[in-house]
Amino acid sequence: MSRNVLIVDDSATIRRMVRKTMDIAGLDYDQVYEASNGIEALAQLADHEVGVVVVDINMPTMNGVQLLQRMKQNSRLQDLPIVIASTEGSKQRIEQLVEYGACAYVRKPFQPEQLRDALMPILGVKENATAESGNTGDDFF
Amino acid sequence: MPQQRAATLATIFSDVLADLAFMFTDDAHEDPAADDPWLETSIGYRGKYNGDLHFRCTRSFTYLLAANLLGAEPGGEDAVNSADDAAKEFMNIVCGQLVTALHGSEDIFNLTIPEISTMTETPDLSLDDGDNVSTISAEGHRIQLIFQRGATDA
Numbered sequence: 332m333s334r335n336v337l338i339v340d341d342s343a344t345i346r347r348m349v350r351k352t353m354d355i356a357g358l359d360y361d362q363v364y365e366a367s368n369g370i371e372a373l374a375q376l377a378d379h380e381v382g383v384v385v386v387d388i389n390m391p392t393m394n395g396v397q398l399l400q401r402m403k404q405n406s407r408l409q410d411l412p413i414v415i416a417s418t419e420g421s422k423q424r425i426e427q428l429v430e431y432g433a434c435a436y437v438r439k440p441f442q443p444e445q446l447r448d449a450l451m452p453i454l455g456v457k458e459n460a461t462a463e464s465g466n467t468g469d470d471f472f
Numbered sequence: 473m474p475q476q477r478a479a480t481l482a483t484i485f486s487d488v489l490a491d492l493a494f495m496f497t498d499d500a501h502e503d504p505a506a507d508d509p510w511l512e513t514s515i516g517y518r519g520k521y522n523g524d525l526h527f528r529c530t531r532s533f534t535y536l537l538a539a540n541l542l543g544a545e546p547g548g549e550d551a552v553n554s555a556d557d558a559a560k561e562f563m564n565i566v567c568g569q570l571v572t573a574l575h576g577s578e579d580i581f582n583l584t585i586p587e588i589s590t591m592t593e594t595p596d597l598s599l600d601d602g603d604n605v606s607t608i609s610a611e612g613h614r615i616q617l618i619f620q621r622g623a624t625d626a
Binding site: 341342343344345347348351389390391417418419420421422423424427438439440442 | 578
C-alpha cells in the first residue's frame with residue numbers, strides 16, 4: 332500500500348497544519364502531495380500513487396463532494412481511503428460523504444490528536460514514534 | 473432571538489480563536505496605529521436559511537493570527553505571506569460552527585468561498601448593537617464581527 336498522502340484544501344495554512352500534525356504524531360508516511368481544489372487533486376491522483384486523501388469540502392472550482400463523486404466513478408480511485416477535514420456539521424452531508432467513500436470525518440477546528448486518530452489506522456506510526464492512541468470522539472465510519 | 477445571535481457569534485469566534493490559534497479575547501486593547509489598515513473578511517452560508525458574516529480587524533492582527541496558526545514569528549515572512557489565507561480559513565471555520573449553533577445539524581448548508589479586502593476607512597468601533605454587531609478585543613487588538621441575516625433567515 333502506498334504511504335503517500337494527498338492533502339486537498341484551498342487553505343495553504345490548513346495544508347501546513349495537517350502536514351505538521353502528521354509529523355508530530357509520528358505517522359508513517361512517505362511523500363505528501365497537495366492540491367487546492369478537486370481539479371488539482373484529480374491531477375495529482377493521476378500522476379502519483381497515493382495511500383490516503385485528506386479532503387476539505389468548501390473549495391472553489393471543484394469542491395470536496397464533487398471530488399469524492401469523481402473518485403467513486405474511477406475504478407483506480409474508488410477504494411482509496413478518504414478522510415474528510417471540514418468545517419461542516421450537517422448529518423445529511425456526512426451521510427452523503429460516507430456514501431461517496433469517506434472513511435473518517437474530522438471537524439474543524441480539529442485537535443491534532445483527532446486527525447492523528449483518523450489517519451493512524453490507515454498509515455500506522457513510524458517505529459521510533461511515541462504517538463499515543465485514544466478515542467477523542469470523532470467519527471470513524 | 474437577535475441578542476442571542478450576536479452573543480453566539482462572539483462566543484464562537486472566541487472559542488475558535490482559542491482552539492485553533494491559542495489566542496484569547498479580553499477586555500484590554502490598544503488603539504490601532506494610523507498606518508495599520510483595516511481588513512474585512514466575508515463569508516456566507518446558503519440553504520434553508522441564509523446569512524453573511526463579516527470579520528473586521530487590522531492587518532497586524534492577521535499577521536498575529538497567521539503566526540499563531542503556523543507556529544511562526546508574527547513579523548516574519550511566513551506569517552506575512554500567510555495572513556490573508558489564515559483570516560479566510562479562520563472565518564470559514566467560524567461560519568461552519570455558527571451555522572450549526574444557529575440552525576442545527578439536520579439541514580445541509582453551503583458556505584461561500586471567503587473573501588478578504590482592505591477597508592477604505594476605519595470601522596466605527598463604537599458600534600455594538602447587541603443584535604448583529606459585536607466588537608471585541610483579542611490579544612490587545614480590536615475586532616468587529618457583523619452578522620447579516622438573509623431574507624429567509626430565521
